[in-house]
Amino acid sequence: MIDTLSTTDPRAVEQAYREGMRDLQSMRSELNGESPELSREVNDMIKEMQRLDPARFKGNPELVEQLRSQVLAGLEQLKV
Numbered sequence: 001m002i003d004t005l006s007t008t009d010p011r012a013v014e015q016a017y018r019e020g021m022r023d024l025q026s027m028r029s030e031l032n033g034e035s036p037e038l039s040r041e042v043n044d045m046i047k048e049m050q051r052l053d054p055a056r057f058k059g060n061p062e063l064v065e066q067l068r069s070q071v072l073a074g075l076e077q078l079k080v
Contacts (some may be wrong), residue, residue: 010054010058010059014054016053017053017055022051024046027042028046032066045074048070
């Protein structure tokens with residue numbers, strides 16, 4: 001997902017954002033309280049992504065880069 005994200009294409013950013021949120025929400029459901037630490041990390045990541053929703057900041061390339069480099073990278077680390 002991150003490798004194909006173009007910081008010049010807002011549609012790609014929004015799609016990556018939606019996919020990331022879907023993945024995190026799925027992770028949260030699958031955890032179902034089994035790992036409190038991992039559940040907390042997933043919930044924190046969801047909150048961070050909600051704060052950086054690209055639909056709220058259309059045309060802001062700095063936000064797009066922050067989303068790509070921090071939030072989505074964090075999601076990839078959680079998947080490992």
